[in-house]
Amino acid sequence: MKRKSKIFSFIFNNILKILFLFFIIWLFFFDENAFLRQVKLNGEINKQKKEIERLRLLIKNDSTLISILKSDTLNPDLEKIFREDYLLSKPNETIYIIEK
DSSP states (O other): OHHHHHHHHHHHHTHHHHHHHHHHHIIIIISTTOHHHHHHHHHHHHHHHHHHHHHHHHHHHHHHHHHHHHSSOOOHHHHHHHHHHSOOOOTTOOOOOOOO
């Protein structure tokens, strides 16, 4: 009987500490906004931000390339490569290949 009363008095005297401990455990592991879940989500957000930055850089490079290709003024060296390697021509122009 004394043992039961000791356990009961211990719980009664420390009920706030026990409830606080359960609350902390609940917040860290089981809650919808749990600490561990927040750490995981923050890592995912950082990964997505890096991916966005990488894609923005690709878009910038591609838009620069598109603007260069849309302009009518081609670099003579680039035009030579297009004509000789890819056999591209201007409208109403005929290409003759002369082999040596």
